[in-house]
Amino acid sequence: MGGTIIYSDNLDALRSIETGSIDLIYIDPPFNTGKLQKRTTIKVHAAHDGERVGFGDRRYRATVLGTRAFQDAFDDYLEFLRPRLEEAYRVLAPHGSLYFHIDYRWAHYCKILLDSIFGVDAFINEIIWAYDFGGRSKRRWPAKHDTIFFYAKDPERYYFNDEAIERIPYMAPGLVGAEKAARGKLPTDVWWHTIVPTNSKEKTGYPTQKPLGILRRIIAASSKPGDTVLDFFAGSGTTGIAAAELGRNFILVDNNQDALIVMARRFAGIPEISWVNFDPEPHRGSSSQQVLFEPSYAQPIK
Numbered sequence: 388m389g390g391t392i393i394y395s396d397n398l399d400a401l402r403s404i405e406t407g408s409i410d411l412i413y414i415d416p417p418f419n420t421g422k423l424q425k426r427t428t429i430k431v432h433a434a435h436d437g438e439r440v441g442f443g444d445r446r447y448r449a450t451v452l453g454t455r456a457f458q459d460a461f462d463d464y465l466e467f468l469r470p471r472l473e474e475a476y477r478v479l480a481p482h483g484s485l486y487f488h489i490d491y492r493w494a495h496y497c498k499i500l501l502d503s504i505f506g507v508d509a510f511i512n513e514i515i516w517a518y519d520f521g522g523r524s525k526r527r528w529p530a531k532h533d534t535i536f537f538y539a540k541d542p543e544r545y546y547f548n549d550e551a552i553e554r555i556p557y558m559a560p561g562l563v564g565a566e567k568a569a570r571g572k573l574p575t576d577v578w579w580h581t582i583v584p585t586n587s588k589e590k591t592g593y594p595t596q597k598p599l600g601i602l603r604r605i606i607a608a609s610s611k612p613g614d615t616v617l618d619f620f621a622g623s624g625t626t627g628i629a630a631a632e633l634g635r636n637f638i639l640v641d642n643n644q645d646a647l648i649v650m651a652r653r654f655a656g657i658p659e660i661s662w663v664n665f666d667p668e669p670h671r672g673s674s675s676q677q678v679l680f681e682p683s684y685a686q687p688i689k
């Protein structure tokens with residue numbers, strides 16, 4: 388069991404992966420919002436002349452450790468994605484699946500692109516990840532969901548294990564009887580799940596980090612222990628952490644040094660990881676950091 392973390396443009400990395408060797412792909416490409424996604428990390432120290440006042444009038448000073456950002460405006464987003472998705476299709480095993488995470492502004496364009504590469508019949512589900520956090524527009528229904536498209540390489544042969552999916556409580560347990568209520572039900576294609584909570588242990592400070600709970604569910608259902616899971620828009624490495632927890636191998640790719648630095652800390656205790664084009668050791672550092680700003684997907688729609 389092991390993982391490979393590659394610092395590279397993902398098209399180059401994908402071209403080096405053997406055809407048919409990957410069991411599951413999850414990707415969360417930067418949404419083409421045209422905004423610069425930013426996150427500032429601070430460390431807080433007690434200081435008698437500090438600018439922040441806390442409990443019992445104690446004063447603190449905040450030091451800005453750095454701002455991480457990535458430019459997610461691409462001139463032609465779909466033409467950027469197309470060759471990468473073609474490679475994704477090539478590297479998937481015949482029983483393999485792709486989960487493609489996107490926001491509602493681009494989902495319909497991406498669906499057509501995915502249909503053209505995988506085939507309309509290979510489309511299995513549109514999963515709606517619904518969360519409830521951040522501001523609320525008074526001019527429209529507040530947008531509080533992302534879309535995850537699920538495609539199979541071969542709709543007749545793809546691996547899917549409903550027994551491995553963690554069951555969830557019924558909405559109205561009184562209507563189904565005690566035994567069923569105790570067992571819970573299988574989730575549908577609408578997944579209610581909180582975003583990564585601010586100040587939780589899970590939070591890395593990387594913008595757009597996705598919850599481990601979402602990745603655990605995907606990996607448990609669509610791969611087996613010992614399989615290989617690929618995420619070539621890896622960010623903070625959430626897919627790799629969930630894969631390692633569930634006994635899967637993983638390959639992560641990102642071309643942003645900030646992502647690799649976050650992963651260096653996040654994977655510090657995890658054995659058997661090969662790093663390609665990057666030395667994690669100087670970046671292991673302390674993890675006592677706080678995150679200031681919420682991710683852009685939690686901001687109110689203007």
Ligand SMILES: C[S@@+](CC[C@H](N)C(=O)[O-])C[C@H]1O[C@@H](n2cnc3c(N)ncnc32)[C@H](O)[C@@H]1O
Nearest residue numbers: 396397415595596597620622623625641642643
């Ligand atoms: C939305 S974030 C992924 C967040 C991730 N799911 C997580 O939980 O942290 C998208 C990532 O894609 C990376 N990226 C964008 N273009 C890339 C490229 N051409 N090659 C590799 N990585 C790329 C960005 O650096 C960014 O980290």
